[in-house]
């Protein structure tokens with residue numbers, strides 16, 4: 604039985620996922636689910652460093668004005684440029700360094 608973090612690692616080695624997609628695939632629901640997965644991703648980033656792999660981040664983007672956020676393990680709630688809350692989540696995947 605793989606742990607949740609191990610499952611996330613094997614998923615992200617296949618293709619890219621957003622946090623919402625990961626929550627759905629892993630069957631994690633509820634208010635804290637995104638926060639939980641963001642914490643997992645931060646831990647995974649550290650684990651990968653020791654294995655010569657890297658967590659790639661496709662940054663979040665404002666779907667209204669196209670503003671591109673910094674590539675961080677975080678889901679921004681509001682666009683700093685146009686104040687829209689219509690945000691495309693960042694996407695994550697794992698690559699060899």
Ligand SMILES: [Zn+2]
Nearest residue numbers: 665668682685
């Ligand atoms: Zn915007």
